[in-house]
Structure formats: C-alpha cells, structure tokens
Amino acid sequence: MKTAITPTRAENFSEWYQNLIVAADLAENSPVRGCMTIKPYGWAIWELMRDEMDKRIKASGVQNANFPLLIPIDFFNKEAEHVAGFAKECAVVTHHRLKMIDGQLQPDPDSKLTEPYIIRPTSETIIGDAMARWVQSYRDLPLKLNQWVNVMRWEMRPRMFLRTSEFNWQEGHNVFATAQEAHEDARKMHKIYGDYMRDVLAIESIMGEKTPEERFAGADHTYTLEHIMQDGKALQAGTSHNLGQHFAKSFNIQFLGTSGKLETAYTTSWGTTTRMMGSLFMVHSDDDGLVLPPFVAPYQVVVIPIVREENQDTLNTYAEKVGEQLREKGIRVLVDTSDMRSADKMWKWIKRGVPIRIEVGSREMDNQAVTVTRRDLGKSSQKTIDIKNLSDDIQEMLQTIQNDMLEKVKKRNLEMITNVSGLDELDNMLNDGKIGFFRLKYEHTLDSKFDDLMEKHKISRRCLDDNDPNYVFVAKSY
RNA sequence: CGGGGUGUAGCUCAGCCUGGUAGAGUGCUUGGUUUGGGACCAAGAUGUCGAAGGUUCGAAUCCUUUCGCCCCGACCA
Numbered sequence: 001m002k003t004a005i006t007p008t009r010a011e012n013f014s015e016w017y018q019n020l021i022v023a024a025d026l027a028e029n030s031p032v033r034g035c036m037t038i039k040p041y042g043w044a045i046w047e048l049m050r051d052e053m054d055k056r057i058k059a060s061g062v063q064n065a066n067f068p069l070l071i072p073i074d075f076f077n078k079e080a081e082h083v084a085g086f087a088k089e090c091a092v093v094t095h096h097r098l099k100m101i102d103g104q105l106q107p108d109p110d111s112k113l114t115e116p117y118i119i120r121p122t123s124e125t126i127i128g129d130a131m132a133r134w135v136q137s138y139r140d141l142p143l144k145l146n147q148w149v150n151v152m153r154w155e156m157r158p159r160m161f162l163r164t165s166e167f168n169w170q171e172g173h174n175v176f177a178t179a180q181e182a183h184e185d186a187r188k189m190h191k192i193y194g195d196y197m198r199d200v201l202a203i204e205s206i207m208g209e210k211t212p213e214e215r216f217a218g219a220d221h222t223y224t225l226e227h228i229m230q231d232g233k234a235l236q237a238g239t240s241h242n243l244g245q246h247f248a249k250s251f252n253i254q255f256l257g258t259s260g261k262l263e264t265a266y267t268t269s270w271g272t273t274t275r276m277m278g279s280l281f282m283v284h285s286d287d288d289g290l291v292l293p294p295f296v297a298p299y300q301v302v303v304i305p306i307v308r309e310e311n312q313d314t315l316n317t318y319a320e321k322v323g324e325q326l327r328e329k330g331i332r333v334l335v336d337t338s339d340m341r342s343a344d345k346m347w348k349w350i351k352r353g354v355p356i357r358i359e360v361g362s363r364e365m366d367n368q369a370v371t372v373t374r375r376d377l378g379k380s381s382q383k384t385i386d387i388k389n390l391s392d393d394i395q396e397m398l399q400t401i402q403n404d405m406l407e408k409v410k411k412r413n414l415e416m417i418t419n420v421s422g423l424d425e426l427d428n429m430l431n432d433g434k435i436g437f438f439r440l441k442y443e444h445t446l447d448s449k450f451d452d453l454m455e456k457h458k459i460s461r462r463c464l465d466d467n468d469p470n471y472v473f474v475a476k477s478y
Numbered sequence: 479c480g481g482g483g484u485g486u487a488g489c490u491c492a493g494c495c496u497g498g499u500a501g502a503g504u505g506c507u508u509g510g511u512u513u514g515g516g517a518c519c520a521a522g523a524u525g526u527c528g529a530a531g532g533u534u535c536g537a538a539u540c541c542u543u544u545c546g547c548c549c550c551g552a553c554c555a
Contacts (some may be wrong), residue, residue: 014548163555
C-alpha cells in the first residue's frame with residue numbers, strides 16, 4: 001500500500017520524521033544556521049499548546065513577566081556550575097554598530113562593547129538579579145514568575161523541533177523562604193507538566209528525578225519528563241529544577257524573616273519548550289503523516305465537499321451549513337471549498353493530521369447525512385451518519401479520539417519498557433536489537449561496566465523511577 | 479567540534495570522471511476530459527548549477543578557499 005510519507009517509520013525513522021514535517025507544512029530550515037522557521041500551521045499548534053500551558057501555569061499562582069534577551073557576561077559568571085554547563089554553547093554580542101568597510105557591512109571595530117552580552121540560553125541569572133531586588137521581606141515570598149520567550153544555545157547538531165539553536169519556551173522561576181517549599185514546588189510543577197502532557201498532548205510521560213550525572217548545572221534536584229518515541233528512543237520533554245540556594249547565594253536573594261534575621265531564599269526553575277512539538281509529532285504520527293490529538297489540532301474537523309460541476313454550488317452551501325453547525329459548538333472547523341481535486345484535499349488534510357474528516361457529496365446531501373473518518377484509525381473507521389445530532393456526535397468523537405490516542409501511547413509505553421536484572425542482561429538485549437527503555441537497579445549503573453555499555457550502545461540514564469527511586473530507566477535518546 | 483556524504487528548476491535528482499554555454503520526473507500555469515483514498519491528454523513558464531577566487535579561448539564539470547544541509551560521534555530543552 002502506498003503511504004503518504006516515504007520512507008516509512010520502519011524503513012528510516014529519522015528521515016520519516018523530517019519528511020513528516022515538510023509534508024504537514026509545520027516548519028522549514030531557515031537561512032540561519034541551526035534555526036528553523038515555524039510555519040503558520042505549525043505555529044497554530046504551538047499557540048494551542050502554549051495557551052493551555054499558560055492557563056495552567058497561571059492557575060498555579062504564577063505571574064508572567066518579561067526579561068531581557070541579553071545577559072551581562074558577568075551575571076553568568078556568578079554561578080560556577082551553571083557557567084560550566086552552558087559556556088560551550090553561548091552566542092555572544094560584542095558590538096553595537098555596523099559600518100561599511102570595503103563595501104561590506106561589518107561590526108564597527110570602534111563599537112566594541114567593553115563588556116559583551118550573552119544571548120540568553122536560559123534566564124536564571126538575570127531573573128535572579130531582579131529577584132534579589134524584589135525580595136526584601138518574608139512577605140514578598142513566595143514570588144512566582146514565568147516568561148514565554150526565545151532562547152539560544154549554539155547547538156552542534158540541530159534537528160527540527162528536537163534541538164534547534166534558537167527555540168521558544170516558557171521558563172518559570174519561583175522563590176521561596178524555605179527548602180521544603182522549594183522542594184514541593186519543583187515536584188508540583190513536574191506534576192503539572194505530567195498532567196498537561198497526558199490531558200492535552202495525549203502522551204503519558206515517564207517521570208522521575210535525573211540522576212546526579214544528568215542533572216541541570218546548578219540544581220540540587222532535576223525532575224524530568226521523558227517521552228518514548230515510536231523507535232524506542234527517549235526525548236526529554238520538560239524539566240523542573242530545585243535549585244536550592246545556589247542561585248539565591250550567587251545573586252544575594254535574601255529576605256528578613258519573621259524573626260528579624262536576614263535569610264537566604266530557595267529557588268526553583270521549570271521549563272517546557274517547542275521540543276514538546278517534536279515529541280507530539282513523533283509519538284502520534286504514522287506513515288501517512290501527522291496525527292494530532294483534537295486538543296491541539298488547529299482544525300479539529302475538515303469538511304470536504306465532493307463536488308461535481310452540476311452540483312458545486314448547492315454542495316458547497318451544504319458543506320458550509322455542516323461547518324456552521326459544528327462551529328456553533330466551538331469545534332474548530334475548516335470547510336475546504338478550495339479549487340483542488342477532492343482526492344488531493346483529503347491527502348492534504350490527512351498529512352496534516354486533522355482528527356476528523358467529513359466528506360459530503362450528493363449522496364450525503366440527499367440523505368441529510370455526512371461521511372466521517374477518524375484520522376487516528378484511518379479508512380476503516382469511515383461511516384455515514386445523520387446530521388441531526390452532528391455537533392454532539394462529533395464532539396463526543398473528538399473526546400474519544402483524544403482518549404484513544406492516550407490509551408494507545410500508554411499501551412505502547414508498557415511494551416517499550418523492559419525490566420532487566422543486571423548489566424549482562426541489558427547488554428544481551430541491546431545486542432539482540434531490543435529497543436525502548438530498560439529499567440534496572442540504579443546501583444548497577446554505578447559499576448564501571450555500565451560506562452562501557454553506555455559507550456557501546458549509545459544509551460544513557462534517563463531518570464529514576466518515581467515509584468521506586470532505587471530503579472533507573474536507561475535508553476537511547478534524541 | 480571530529481569522521482563520512484552532499485549542494486544543479488518549488489521538490490527529488492541526472493549531467494561532472496573525459497571542460498564546449500542546462501536536463502528528467504514531480505510540482506506549477508492554461509485549455510479540455512475527469513472527480514467518493516493521490517486522474518488523463520495537450521500546450522506553457524521556471525535556473526546567477528551554494529558562494530568567492532583561480533586555471534582556460536571557454537567551467538555545473540578541473541584546482542583552492544568558504545558556507546549550508548544530511549548521517550555517525552561528543553554536548554544538550
């Protein structure tokens with residue numbers, strides 16, 4: 001059978017992924033090295049994801065703000081571990097003016113900055129600096145801030161949505177009076193992310209704490225959400241850090257406590273990025289293109305009139321009427337009356353992952369009916385239904401699709417996780433080509449033989465098992 | 479940043495070895511026949527051959543430099 005995307009997932013997963021992005025019109029490589037252009041259809045998905053995330057973040061008591069893109073290099077220097085983590089991938093602004101020299105615009109040597117700026121790879125430092133001023137008393141705490149911005153990390157090996165030099169994200173930064181509150185907050189944001197990914201993206205995350213080897217530079221504890229891709233590899237889709245007093249000490253975030261003594265605060269930071277889109281695409285899509293969960297589908301339903309010349313006008317009117325009926329219920333609908341062959345329209349919207357396709361032709365019009373097909377199930381789900389209760393039926397169907405997609409992922413996750421008793425068993429399974437996550441005692445991975453296995457099989461520790469932190473998940477990753 | 483590959487029409491690519499002034503398929507436009515899971519016929523438009531320099535009467539082709547992209551590593555949301 002001919003698939004819309006070639007090669008298929010089974011033939012070459014990473015090439016399939018790239019072609020998927022092109023076929024679904026999500027993004028393209030830009031003229032700027034390592035940076036992508038997110039196209040309107042891709043951005044529409046992000047806006048839906050972002051708006052829902054923003055709602056949930058605000059509901060947890062966080063306020064949005066906006067901090068500068070440029071960070072004084074000196075700020076960055078204040079937290080040693082943090083510097084070590086990011087120094088290798090920073091873009092640096094060194095001049096503030098261009099000059100025409102030999103017919104070429106160049107940075108004007110006379111405009112060299114005495115102190116260069118870093119384009120933010122993350123904003124702990126500049127937000128820490130502000131917090132030091134904003135936090136004076138225990139009454140100012142907790143202070144919870146978030147910003148939706150772009151950041152830049154000079155990546156050596158970019159891949160669209162998964163790892164680009166510039167990416168969009170939200171970064172939250174909270175300050176607390178006590179270690180306990182900071183601990184609870186890091187866990188709370190972690191859970192909010194997990195719920196979001198389950199409810200909105202229809203993805204069940206593998207959640208847990210990063211091992212000391214893998215945690216964020218400058219954090220005491222890093223909690224991660226790992227997603228299992230269809231090829232068994234891991235993708236980190238979000239993190240929440242308990243930064244302890246590292247940044248509070250470096251930036252003097254201090255307050256007068258109830259006892260009248262000056263105390264040092266505790267901070268957390270937590271983020272999710274456009275990488276979640278990469279996960280969304282890789283987790284759900286198939287060999288015919290994108291498959292979107294209804295929650296984040298720019299169009300939840302596409303109505304395609306199967307027109308013939310003689311009935312074009314009446315049929316388009318009927319299609320619009322169907323679309324209008326659905327819109328009244330708040331369903332996002334596109335009635336595609338564009339000048340294309342209907343078969344081409346179908347494939348276009350299949351590739352773009354619209355959850356429900358409604359076809360209307362003269363047969364349906366005569367019977368006051370429509371033919372519906374679910375994207376996640378394909379042609380076998382095609383059925384003709386009466387339009388009498390259409391908007392209710394479609395709404396219910398959208399909910400079912402959302403649920404079914406999650407269940408499918410949960411089921412696949414279970415199949416993708418293998419318990420192993422020790423390093424020899426792990427080695428054997430990987431030698432046999434077994435893919436997915438492997439769960440084993442964390443202490444086994446402290447054996448030097450595990451370092452050899454990591455090298456040999458390109459695996460890494462993803463996170464500890466939240467249900468039993470004596471165990472760790474190990475996998476190949478993106 | 480190291481190893482390998484690659485850059486020619488919107489897209490996928492041939493042509494390069496052996497220098498002689500640009501090709502195919504697909505897509506696009508127009509007309510016609512079609513239309514319920516990727517139609518067919520006919521006509522037509524489209525290129526600084528990634529960029530810069532060099533060799534040459536002449537460079538997509540040979541040489542040098544440089545940039546991007548892809549794959550495999552190291553690094554990471």
